[in-house]
Amino acid sequence: MTAAATHPAHDSRHALVLFSGGQDSTACLAWALDRYAHVETVGFDYGQRHRVELGCREPIRQAMAGLNPDWAARLGDDHLLDLGIVGQLGNSALTEERAIQMDDNGLPNTFVPGRNLLFLTVAAALAYRRAASVLVGGMCETDYSGYPDCRDNTLKAMQVALSLGLATPLTLETPLMFLTKAQTWALSHALGGAALNRLIVDLTHTCYLGEREPLHSWGRGCGSCPACLLRKSGHASWLRHSGEGAA
Amino acid sequence: MTAAATHPAHDSRHALVLFSGGQDSTACLAWALDRYAHVETVGFDYGQRHRVELGCREPIRQAMAGLNPDWAARLGDDHLLDLGIVGQLGNSALTEERAIQMDDNGLPNTFVPGRNLLFLTVAAALAYRRAASVLVGGMCETDYSGYPDCRDNTLKAMQVALSLGLATPLTLETPLMFLTKAQTWALSHALGGAALNRLIVDLTHTCYLGEREPLHSWGRGCGSCPACLLRKSGHASWLRHSGEGAA
Numbered sequence: 001m002t003a004a005a006t007h008p009a010h011d012s013r014h015a016l017v018l019f020s021g022g023q024d025s026t027a028c029l030a031w032a033l034d035r036y037a038h039v040e041t042v043g044f045d046y047g048q049r050h051r052v053e054l055g056c057r058e059p060i061r062q063a064m065a066g067l068n069p070d071w072a073a074r075l076g077d078d079h080l081l082d083l084g085i086v087g088q089l090g091n092s093a094l095t096e097e098r099a100i101q102m103d104d105n106g107l108p109n110t111f112v113p114g115r116n117l118l119f120l121t122v123a124a125a126l127a128y129r130r131a132a133s134v135l136v137g138g139m140c141e142t143d144y145s146g147y148p149d150c151r152d153n154t155l156k157a158m159q160v161a162l163s164l165g166l167a168t169p170l171t172l173e174t175p176l177m178f179l180t181k182a183q184t185w186a187l188s189h190a191l192g193g194a195a196l197n198r199l200i201v202d203l204t205h206t207c208y209l210g211e212r213e214p215l216h217s218w219g220r221g222c223g224s225c226p227a228c229l230l231r232k233s234g235h236a237s238w239l240r241h242s243g244e245g246a247a
Numbered sequence: 248m249t250a251a252a253t254h255p256a257h258d259s260r261h262a263l264v265l266f267s268g269g270q271d272s273t274a275c276l277a278w279a280l281d282r283y284a285h286v287e288t289v290g291f292d293y294g295q296r297h298r299v300e301l302g303c304r305e306p307i308r309q310a311m312a313g314l315n316p317d318w319a320a321r322l323g324d325d326h327l328l329d330l331g332i333v334g335q336l337g338n339s340a341l342t343e344e345r346a347i348q349m350d351d352n353g354l355p356n357t358f359v360p361g362r363n364l365l366f367l368t369v370a371a372a373l374a375y376r377r378a379a380s381v382l383v384g385g386m387c388e389t390d391y392s393g394y395p396d397c398r399d400n401t402l403k404a405m406q407v408a409l410s411l412g413l414a415t416p417l418t419l420e421t422p423l424m425f426l427t428k429a430q431t432w433a434l435s436h437a438l439g440g441a442a443l444n445r446l447i448v449d450l451t452h453t454c455y456l457g458e459r460e461p462l463h464s465w466g467r468g469c470g471s472c473p474a475c476l477l478r479k480s481g482h483a484s485w486l487r488h489s490g491e492g493a494a
Contacts, residue, residue, distance in 0.1 A: 081335050088328050089372045114372035117412040121368045125336045125361035148414035157411050161404035165364040167395035 006073040009037040015134040015173075016127045017041050018119060019078075021056035023219070023231060024138030024176055026204045027184050029064065030191040031175045032136045033071040040076040040130055042123050046086035046115075052212060053205035054080065060203045067195055079126060083119075086112055116149035117158065124162040124170055133170060140176045152177050181234020186242060194244065206231045253320040256284040262381040262420075263374045264288050265366060266325075268303035270466070270478060271385030271423055273451045274431050276311065277438040278422045279383045280318040287323040287377055289370050293333035293362075299459060300452035301327065307450045314442055326373060330366075333359055363396035364405065371409040371417055380417060387423045399424050428481020433489060441491065453478045 015032045019025045019041035032039045043057050057078065065072035089112060116139060123135050139150035148154060152174070159172040176184055188196050200219070205212070207221030207228050214220070218235035221228040238244070262279045266272045266288035279286045290304055304325065312319035336359060363386060370382050386397035395401060399421070406419040423431055435443050447466070452459070454468030454475050461467070465482035468475040485491070 081332060083332055085328060085330055085332060085369060089369070089376065112372075113375040113413055114368055114409070117368045117409065118365075118372070121361055121364045122332060122336070125359070125365070128360040129336065149412035151411065154408060154411040157404065157408035161401060161408045162361070162364065164398065164401040164404050165396035166360055 006070045009035055009070075009074060011035045011134075012037045013134050013171075014038040014040070014076075014130070014132040015136050016123060016130060016132040018123055018135065018137040019043055019057060019061075020138075021053040021060060021205050022138070023200055023204045023206055024140065024184060026060055026064075026200055027188045027191075028136050028138045028175060029060075030071075030188055030196060032134075032173075033064065033068075033074050034191050036134065037074060038076050038132075039074050040079065040132060042079040042081065042126055044081055044083045044086075044119060044122070046083040050205065050208055050210040052210045056203055056205045060199070063199050063203055064192075064196075067192055067199070077130075081122060081126070083122065086115055086118065089113065114149055116147065117154075120155075120158050120172065121162065124166060127170060128166050128168065133168070134173055135170060136173045136175070138176050139174045140179065142178060142180050180237070181230055182237035182241065185235055185238035189242070189244060197244075253317045256282055256317075256321060258282045258381075259284045260381050260418075261285040261287070261323075261377070261379040262383050263370060263377060263379040265370055265382065265384040266290055266304060266308075267385075268300040268307060268452050269385070270447055270451045270453055271387065271431060273307055273311075273447055274435045274438075275383050275385045275422060276307075277318075277435055277443060279381075279420075280311065280315070280321050281438050283381065284321060285323050285379075286321050287326065287379060289326040289328065289373055291328055291330045291333075291366055291369070293330040297452065297455055297457040299457045303450055303452045307446070310446050310450055311439075311443075314439055314446070324377075328369060328373070330369065333362055333365065336360065361396055363394065364401075367402075367405050367419065368409065371413060374417060375413050375415065380415070381420055382417060383420045383422070385423050386421045387426065389425060389427050427484070428477055429484035429488065432482055432485035436485075436489070436491060444491075 013036055015036040017025065017029045017032050017039060019029055020043055029041065041061065043054055045054060061075060061078060065075050120135065127135055139155060141151055155172050155174055159170065163170045179187065185197060188200055204219065206219055208225040209222050211222040212220045216223060218232045260283055262283040264272065264276045264279050264286060266276055267290055276288065288308065290301055292301060308322060308325060312322050367382065374382055386402060388398055402419050402421055406417065410417045426434065432444060435447055451466065453466055455472040456469050458469040459467050463470060465479045
């Protein structure tokens with residue numbers, strides 16, 4: 001990547017990306033840096049078992065800025081907020097030492113009711129303070145988990161509620177909503193080439209159990225929790241269809 | 248009040264009342280106890296300057312149960328949640344030692360962006376856990392403050408977003424939405440008579456500055472902050488129109 005002069009973004013708005021340090025939110029950060037004039041990031045510490053992901057956030061930001069001078073020029077402040085309230089609403093395998101499995105209601109026991117609604121609401125308040133008018137999140141309907149607070153209808157209703165409640169228009173963008181995991185790898189490749197996908201494999205976090213070793217071709221983690229299995233199969237599917245075996 | 252057998256509620260649903268310990272949420276609690284089969288309460292500790300209101304909550308609950316055996320039979324658990332995140336979004340006269348005044352955007356500097364959206368989202372998650380399908384809140388459009396997250400349009404949009412995000416129907420009831428403060432006094436009088444209004448005067452909290460003395464005819468507080476002035480003038484207006492001088 002040459003140190004070319006930076007190009008103006010094609011959308012002059014300021015965006016705030018919900019950035020956990022995982023694959024999905026890193027792809028969203030690339031998507032936002034590719035289009036918005038100024039991009040800030042927000043993460044949440046809610047006592048998640050995989051808190052190791054929070055430590056991945058700043059190295060990913062730095063590495064992404066190093067990939068592209070336009071991205072470096074647009075990348076703004078990071079915010080880390082303490083959301084201990086999620087643990088108080090408790091009773092989930094995401095914050096407690098319990099086996100991850102399906103509950104009787106058809107939802108995995110990683111479901112914290114309204115967790116993503118809470119993330120969006122807090123992010124919207126921060127966006128208001130930071131004069132950002134776009135929120136970008138990695139919510140995805142095609143994800144295996146079926147969390148109702150990640151569905152497109154929910155997000156569109158939330159956009160209306162948040163915009164009314166803050167008395168200012170706020171757009172919620174979810175570029176991964178209808179992508180498979182294989183398509184998310186293709187999206188990041190389209191945005192940042194093989195270098196971005198290598199960065200995602202090496203620096204981002206996915207494993208529910210918080211494991212950072214070993215390093216597989218598709219990323220770091222235990223290799224057997226639902227999040228690792230999803231990432232692994234998505235990566236394999238992308239490789240089969242793209243011919244990007246070297247990425 | 249005689250120790251008569253309790254009457255069944257006319258709405259079999261379970262409700263969760265956003266209960267701060269103030270006049271409005273106490274009127275809402277009476278409204279809910281009058282109709283729902285089971286009523287729980289939730290409060291939020293967000294580092295508010297007027298945290299003294301939190302200490303008013305349990306005495307109010309106990310006194311209301313003492314007013315009416317039906318209410319005593321329907322009143323369920325109380326929940327107090329730590330919402331320190333509100334302070335992190337900060338910069339408001341509600342949580343900092345600053346004079347309360349109007350900002351340039353026409354909103355009072357007690358406005359914490361999205362504070363009520365956050366309260367509703369967290370309460371909705373708790374309601375899900377507690378199998379309550381109704382949330383009751385004291386949000387009010389006629390209040391002087393004009394908070395956009397208290398408007399009827401905002402609340403109705405939130406009902407849709409929260410119900411979609413939790414994948415279960417949740418009704419948001421706001422019995423005070425279009426009432427003046429005088430009408431709120433009339434509502435509590437209709438629900439619990441002079442005894443309930445005396446309880447509200449003596450036990451509930453309103454003052455932004457957290458003052459509990461002196462005890463005026465309309466309640467306790469400094470008597471000069473915007474919240475005290477609003478309560479005082481509402482009470483005077485109610486007395487003028489109701490002839491309930493002794494309440």
